[in-house]
Amino acid sequence: MKNGFVSESLMQKHIHENPADLQNGIPELDPDLNESVPRLISLGREIPLLSGPLDNLFIDINGVLTIVECKRYSDSRIKREVYSQVINYTTDLQNMLLDIENKNVFENFKNIISKVSDIEILEELKKDTILSGKNIDHWETEFKKAFARNIRSAYFRVIILCSPTDSIDLSGKQVKSFSGNQIRNLMDIMSFSENKYNNYELILMDMRSRSSSSTIIDSKIIWRRYSKLPMIPLVGNSIRDNASKIERNLAFIPSYSKPHQDTLEKLLANLKGKYRLKENSQGYSINKENKSLYTEISLNEKEWQIRSHQISDNEPIFILLNEINSKAYDSILVSVDRINGPNAVINITLRDNVDSLDETLVLLSYIFENRTR
Numbered sequence: 179m180k181n182g183f184v185s186e187s188l189m190q191k192h193i194h195e196n197p198a199d200l201q202n203g204i205p206e207l208d209p210d211l212n213e214s215v216p217r218l219i220s221l222g223r224e225i226p227l228l229s230g231p232l233d234n235l236f237i238d239i240n241g242v243l244t245i246v247e248c249k250r251y252s253d254s255r256i257k258r259e260v261y262s263q264v265i266n267y268t269t270d271l272q273n274m275l276l277d278i279e280n281k282n283v284f285e286n287f288k289n290i291i292s293k294v295s296d297i298e299i300l301e302e303l304k305k306d307t308i309l310s311g312k313n314i315d316h317w318e319t320e321f322k323k324a325f326a327r328n329i330r331s332a333y334f335r336v337i338i339l340c341s342p343t344d345s346i347d348l349s350g351k352q353v354k355s356f357s358g359n360q361i362r363n364l365m366d367i368m369s370f371s372e373n374k375y376n377n378y379e380l381i382l383m384d385m386r387s388r389s390s391s392s393t394i395i396d397s398k399i400i401w402r403r404y405s406k407l408p409m410i411p412l413v414g415n416s417i418r419d420n421a422s423k424i425e426r427n428l429a430f431i432p433s434y435s436k437p438h439q440d441t442l443e444k445l446l447a448n449l450k451g452k453y454r455l456k457e458n459s460q461g462y463s464i465n466k467e468n469k470s471l472y473t474e475i476s477l478n479e480k481e482w483q484i485r486s487h488q489i490s491d492n493e494p495i496f497i498l499l500n501e502i503n504s505k506a507y508d509s510i511l512v513s514v515d516r517i518n519g520p521n522a523v524i525n526i527t528l529r530d531n532v533d534s535l536d537e538t539l540v541l542l543s544y545i546f547e548n549r550t551r
Contacts, residue, residue, distance in 0.1 A: 182250065182251075182341040182342025182343050182386050182387075183250065183341045183342075183343075184343070185250075186233070186248045186249065186250060186253075189233075189248040189250075189339065189341055189385070190223045190224075190233050190234055190248050191223070192395070193220070193234055193246065193248075193339070193385075194220045194222070194223050194234060195220075196395070197217070197218040197219070197220050197236060198217075198218075199385065199395045199397055200218065200236075200244075200246070200337070200339070200383075200385075200397060201215070201217075201218055202396070202397055203383050203384075203385070203396070203397030203398045203399060204381070204383075204399065209456060210454060210456065212457075214308060214416075214417045214420035214421060214424075214458075214459075215417075216238035216239045216240060216306060216308060216413065217238065217239075217306050218236040218237070218238055218244055219236060219237050219238065219297075219299070219302050219303060220234065220235075220236055221235045221236060221237055221291050221294075221295060221297060221299065222234075222235065222291060222294040222295035222297070223294065224294060225290065225291070225294055226290070226293055226294070227267055227270035227271065227274065228270040228273060228274060229263070229266040229267065229269075229270050230263075232245060232247070232267050232270075233246055233247050233248045234246040234247075234248065235291075237299065237303070238303075238306075239303050239306050239308060239309060239317070239321065239410070239413055240321075240324060240407070240408060240409050240410050240413055241321050241322075241324035241325035241327075241328050241408075241410070242328055242333060242334070242335060242407050242408070243271065243328070243329075243334050243335070244334070244335040244336075244337060245264060245267050245268065245271075245334055245335070245336045245337065246337045246339050247260060247263060247264045247267075247337070247338050247339065248339050248341075249338065249339070249340050249341075250340070250341055250342070250343045251340055251341070251342055251343060251361065252343040254360070256338075256340065256360050256361065256364055257360040257363050257364060258363070258364075258367065260338055260364065261338070261364060261367050261368055261371070264336050264338060264380075265336070267336075268332055268334050268336065268378055271329060271334075272329055272330070272332065274286065274290065275287055275290075275329050276329060276330060283322075283325060283326035283329055283330075284322045284325050284326065287325070287329075300318060300321075303321070304317075307458070308413060308416045308417060308420070309413075309416070312412060312416060313412070316412060317410070317412050317413075320410045320411070320412060321410060324408060324410050327408070328407075328408060331377050332376070332377045332378050333377050333378065333405075333407050333408055334377075334378040334379070335378070335379050335381070335407060336378050336379065336380045336381065337381045337382075337383055338364075338380075338381070338382045338383070339383050339385055339397075340361070340382070340383065340384055340385070340400070341384070341385050341386055342386055361382075361400070364382070365382065365400070365401045368380065368382070368401065368403070369401075372403045374403075376403070376405065377405060378405060379402075379403065379404060379405040379407060380402070380403045380405075381399055381401070381402045381403075382399070382400045382401040382402070383397055383398065383399055383400060384397065384398055384400050385397040394467075419459075420458070420459045423459040424457050424458070424459065427459075427460070427461055427477040427478075428457075428477070430477050430478060430479055430482075431477065431482075433479070434481065434482065435530065435531060437528075437530075437531050437532060437533055437534075438481065438482065438528055440533070441528060441533060441534050441535050441538070442475075442482055444535050445475075445535060445538060445539070446462070446475075448535075448539060449464060452466075453465060453466055453471070454466070454467070455475075458474070460474050460476045460477070461474060461475045461476045461477035461482065462474060462475040462477075466546075471486075471546055471549060472486060472487050472488045472489075472549070473485065473486040473487070473542075473545070473546070473549075474487075481527060481528070482528075483525060483526060483527040483528075484525070484526040484527075484538070484542065485523055485524070485525055485526075486523065486524040486526075486545050486549070487521075487523045487524075488521055488523075489521060489522040489523065489524065489549070490521060492550075493548065493549055493550050494548040494549075494550060495545060495548035495549050496522065498548060499514045499516075499522055499524070500514075502514065502524060502541075502544075502545075507537055507541075508529075508532075508537060509528065509529050509532040509533065509534035509537045509538075510526055510527065510528055510529065510534050510537050510538055510541070511526070511527045511528070511529060512524065512525065512526055512541070513525045524545060526538065526541065526542075
């Protein structure tokens with residue numbers, strides 16, 4: 179890959195493995211802008227529907243399906259065919275899933291997905307941090323009702339995902355990666371055909387690497403017909419709770435001692451250059467690219483601390499826990515808690531009135547190098 183994808187199959191594979199790259203292009207779904215957003219769970223590729231295989235399909239904890247059709251700008255079908263193609267998929271899902279009494283909608287859906295994936299849909303959705311500490315049985319009941327309602331009323335998120343080609347054809351000629359006329363024609367057709375009474379949301383997006391030498395993928399909206407998609411009350415309340423907790427946590431910082439405030443500010447600035455920091459209900463989570471490092475900066479009323487958690491016994495860091503725990507540190511306090519057998523947590527707190535930045539960064543770097551979860 180240079181700036182684009184050599185094939186649609188590679189586009190499908192990328193977003194199947196990296197749903198966050200799709201979410202990052204939609205502001206209200208971007209986890210970098212807001213930790214408290216539902217995660218898109220990939221259900222597979224080439225989903226068999228009545229009018230043909232659907233490229234990619236995702237679901238979230240609100241029971242909303244996200245339909246994605248991948249196209250390169252060099253594909254002539256982007257001019258006319260792709261719009262009717264994605265709308266047909268919404269109709270296919272309704273026709274395939276709805277029965278007379280609408281009682282078996284989710285079971286019918288699982289049967290379709292089982293043809294391409296062995297994913298346990300509900301189990302994967304339960305891992306969403308928004309549901310942490312919530313009544314999961316209540317959510318599951320509400321989820322199945324919401325899913326059936328969304329299918330019945332055509333509450334879908336429909337995405338046409340486009341990318342440059344950046345490839346050479348069999349004759350050795352560079353394939354043109356972008357056709358302004360084709361994409362404008364597609365936008366004209368959608369603008370003319372769509373109306374505000376459709377329940378589904380329709381989005382035309384661009385996805386490409388940041389530069390020819392970069393592995394960072396950027397996505398952005400080119401055209402959109404917005405529709406407000408339903409949210410399960412339990413999920414909405416949880417999101418509002420998280421937002422209030424984030425605001426509360428940030429209010430703690432001015433009460434910290436000056437050395438602790440300064441160290442926190444410098445630490446965040448340093449980490450932002452190498453990692454993705456996301457505000458959450460605890461403070462900040464630390465991620466590398468789109469993968470969690472299972473490490474967070476927790477903010478509470480008295481102090482801030484760093485927790486590296488869910489350390490399993492098959493990680494290199496596990497055999498180093500005794501070494502980390504017994505070492506003498508000048509400016510930080512380190513403890514190791516072993517929880518539920520093989521799982522462990524490393525806690526890092528600061529000593530009073532000491533600049534702890536350098537020692538904290540050295541230990542964090544050591545931890546990250548030896549974490550493979």
